[in-house]
Amino acid sequence: MHLIDIIGYTIITIGSFFILTSILGLIRLPDFFTKIHASSIADSLGIPLCLLGLALLQHSLINSAKILGIIVLFFVLGPTSSHALAKTAWIKRNKRQ
Amino acid sequence: MDWLLVIFGLLLLILNIHISRTTNVIPLILYMSASSIIITICYLLMDAPDVAMTEAALGACLSTTILLCCGEILKKENLTKHKLSFISLIGCITLGALMLYAGIDLPSYGDTQTPLHQHINKHFIEHTQNDIGITSFVAAILASYRGYDTLGETTVIITALFCVFCIINTNNQDITDHKVGTKTNSVILSKITYFITLYIVILGLYIQINGEASPGGGFQSGTILASIIIARSFFKEAIDIKYFFYLSIFGLLIYICAGILPVLGGFTFLDYTIFSAHHHTAQKIGIFIIELGIGISIFSSMSALYFLLTNFIRKIT
Numbered sequence: 001m002h003l004i005d006i007i008g009y010t011i012i013t014i015g016s017f018f019i020l021t022s023i024l025g026l027i028r029l030p031d032f033f034t035k036i037h038a039s040s041i042a043d044s045l046g047i048p049l050c051l052l053g054l055a056l057l058q059h060s061l062i063n064s065a066k067i068l069g070i071i072v073l074f075f076v077l078g079p080t081s082s083h084a085l086a087k088t089a090w091i092k093r094n095k096r097q
Numbered sequence: 098m099d100w101l102l103v104i105f106g107l108l109l110l111i112l113n114i115h116i117s118r119t120t121n122v123i124p125l126i127l128y129m130s131a132s133s134i135i136i137t138i139c140y141l142l143m144d145a146p147d148v149a150m151t152e153a154a155l156g157a158c159l160s161t162t163i164l165l166c167c168g169e170i171l172k173k174e175n176l177t178k179h180k181l182s183f184i185s186l187i188g189c190i191t192l193g194a195l196m197l198y199a200g201i202d203l204p205s206y207g208d209t210q211t212p213l214h215q216h217i218n219k220h221f222i223e224h225t226q227n228d229i230g231i232t233s234f235v236a237a238i239l240a241s242y243r244g245y246d247t248l249g250e251t252t253v254i255i256t257a258l259f260c261v262f263c264i265i266n267t268n269n270q271d272i273t274d275h276k277v278g279t280k281t282n283s284v285i286l287s288k289i290t291y292f293i294t295l296y297i298v299i300l301g302l303y304i305q306i307n308g309e310a311s312p313g314g315g316f317q318s319g320t321i322l323a324s325i326i327i328a329r330s331f332f333k334e335a336i337d338i339k340y341f342f343y344l345s346i347f348g349l350l351i352y353i354c355a356g357i358l359p360v361l362g363g364f365t366f367l368d369y370t371i372f373s374a375h376h377h378t379a380q381k382i383g384i385f386i387i388e389l390g391i392g393i394s395i396f397s398s399m400s401a402l403y404f405l406l407t408n409f410i411r412k413i414t
Contacts, residue, residue, distance in 0.1 A: 076292065077293065080286065
């Protein structure tokens with residue numbers, strides 16, 4: 001096992017710790033808006049770290065480049081989905097009152 | 098990875114029992130999406146990435162989108178919770194036990210000595226590299242050895258689109274004349290959609306062209322490209338639905354042309370050897386043409402299905 005394999009596996013473990021944190025927050029936090037914050041942690045930090053570890057484990061550079069492209073996609077679309085959820089909930093709550 | 102498959106199978110079982118006992122509509126739709134995601138993981142664990150990609154795109158994403166639009170009207174009604182009936186419980190348990198008893202005689206998972214793997218699959222695995230020259234067995238069987246069945250599959254999807262259209266078009270107003278789509282006033286969402294469109298077009302075309310070498314092909318890329326149209330419909334006036342109908346028939350026509358041209362040249366239907374002198378190049382050209390036809394028709398069918406169903410829901414609410 002080379003050094004870069006060990007680094008890759010470590011980063012995947014750190015990423016899965018963040019995903020576990022997000023799941024814990026999703027279950028334990030009280031309100032809808034706080035739950036959106038908890039779920040966005042997995043989208044913006046947990047999954048990109050796991051993908052970075054996978055990119056380090058690949059045997060060819062082209063596969064790593066493709067995985068880094070997917071990480072860019074998550075960085076753009078993760079906060080967008082949280083924003084869409086929060087904005088819709090805010091509008092519906094204001095309409096209800 | 099057998100134990101991981103068993104764990105996900107049990108999770109799927111528990112989730113589906115929970116689905117059948119839920120009465121709130123929006124959590125029900127999300128549980129069905131989660132069930133699709135779990136079965137995608139099961140397909141990946143069983144070494145079937147083509148099926149996993151199609152299930153993720155259609156089951157977890159497109160079906161959930163359409164069902165969430167339908168969930169808006171169902172929210173007002175209460176789904177009734179059925180009481181547990183003793184006779185039906187006995188019937189279900191008996192049927193399940195009979196099926197399990199019949200399943201004892203089936204071959205175990207991954208057994209290579211069954212007749213299925215000895216004759217026809219062995220022929221495909223041994224002769225694909227010589228006959229067709231592409232690395233993906235699935236694409237070789239789908240597009241070349243059994244290309245006639247794939248023609249039937251594409252026709253089925255277009256027929257489903259037209260059946261939905263015939264059922265929905267009931268009020269004597271032609272639904273294809275309306276430009277559909279709602280407008281949202283969010284600046285962030287419109288700018289992000291504008292940015293991400295090019296990215297997803299490149300991803301869709303990459304999956305379309307790489308159908309021969311890696312998991313992908315026309316079906317998956319058609320769905321991914323349809324998601325762009327669905328996302329853009331929230332911010333811009335969408336195209337008339339009737340252009341999607343024409344485009345789906347056009348895709349099927351491309352497929353049929355790849356079959357008729359050999360007949361005009363003296364070969365049989367869907368025989369790709371007319372396209373080039375060298376055998377492998379001819380197969381690759383033929384597969385490229387039919388994947389193009391499949392991609393175009395699936396793209397337009399999925400977009401038109403989304404617009405028909407959600408526009409119908411908006412009209413009756």
